[in-house]
Amino acid sequence: MARSEDTQLVFDASCAPRRVMGLFTVKWVSLVVHALDRWPGGRCRTGQLQRALPGISKKMLVQTLRDVEARGLVARHVQSVVPPKVEYELTPLGKTFAQAVEMLYRWGEEHQQALDELEANMAGGHEVSESPSFKFALKED
Secondary structure (H helix, E strand, O other), X not given: OEEEEOOEEEXXXXXXXXXXXXHHOOOOHHHHHHHHHHOOOOOEEHHHHHHHOOOOOHHHXXXXXXXXXXXXXXXXXXXXXXXXXXXXXXXXXXXXXXHHHHHHHHHHHHOHHHHHHHHHHHHOOOOOXXXXXXXXXXXXX
C-alpha cells in the first residue's frame, strides 16, 4: 500500500500501483489483453492472436498467455479434439484490466504528435526539452 512518510510518498513492493505497473511493463501484455478484448466472440486461438499481433513470436505469445492466465486475466479453454483446440478469453478481472489498457491507448492517440516529437528528439541524440504538451502543474496540498 502507498503511504506517506514525512514529505515522501512510499510505494511498497506489494502496493497496487506497483503491481499494476508490473503488468503494463511486460512487453506484450497490454497488446494481448487489448486484442482479446476486441476479438469477435470473445475467444481466440493462439494462431489467430499471433497473426493479429505482428512481431510477436509464438514462444513469446505462449509465454505471455501463460503469464496473464496465471495472473487471472485470461482463461484458457481446451477442447478435447485431435489435435487439441485451445482458445483464450478474458476473465472478468481481465475485462476490467482491458478498460485501463483502452484508456492508455486513447491517451496515446490523443498525444500522438507530442510522442512523435519526443521520439524524434531522442532518436536524433537531442536532449528532450519540455514540450508544451507535457507541462504539468504540481498539485499543492
